[in-house]
Amino acid sequence: MEKIIFATGNKNKVKEVKKILEGLDVEVYSKKELNIKEDVEETGSTFEENAILKAKAIAKYTDSIVIADDSGLEVDYLNKEPGIYSSRYLGEDTPYEVKNKEILRRLEGVSKEYRTARFVCAMAIIMPDGECLTAVETMEGYIGTEASGKNGFGYDPIFYPNGYEISSADMTMEEKNDISHRGKALRKIRDIIKEKLGD
Secondary structure, eight states: OEEEEESOOOHHHHHHHHHHTTTSSEEEEETTTTTOOOOOOOOOSSHHHHHHHHHHHHHTTOSSEEEEEEEEEEEGGGTTEEGGGGGGTTSTTOOHHHHHHHHHHHTTTOOGGGOEEEEEEEEEEEOTTOOEEEEEEEEEEEEOSSOOOSSOOTTGGGEEETTOSSOTTSSOHHHHHHHOHHHHHHHHHHHHHHHHHTO
16 A cells, blocks of 8 residues: 655645545555654745645655645735735734635625635645656635635635535535545546556
8 A cells, every 4th residue: 555645734634635535545644644844934936836845845754655735715806815825824823714804804895706716726746756746726716705614624614616605614525525626636646646556
């Protein structure tokens, strides 16, 4: 069984990754579970650059497959903020409830047609031989007028995917994985792993 290290300490992300890679002959571990304390400075100017930086930093510690992602929310009306700074928006340890309230406040009175937004996910995978491959995907939608839902995390409660009347935090994990930026990027990564492992 192939070991995969996912370069995150976020248990929600690990849960999503394990779910989508189910059925492959792999065992997924977070860097936290393996006690890798490397904290990567995200100095890239795009999600993809940051994902590669994270993957390369963790690959130094292991001969296993390493996957890293960088993802975030782009709100068109706010010049694509918070963008690559999504996790550090309003400060490193600011709760998402506060971040969500601030985005809603900044969009107060803005009509739905101008509230367009997307989640972006870039994934980088480094194979044991050092080969690095990436996948970038989006989930398009808009920012609602209030936070709703308890299933998601991060900006999910204020983001409403196109074609749905509910926020991504109102969706089940299965529903969300079907359409989410991370779900789509991971399925591409899954195909890469499958091909490389000859499954």
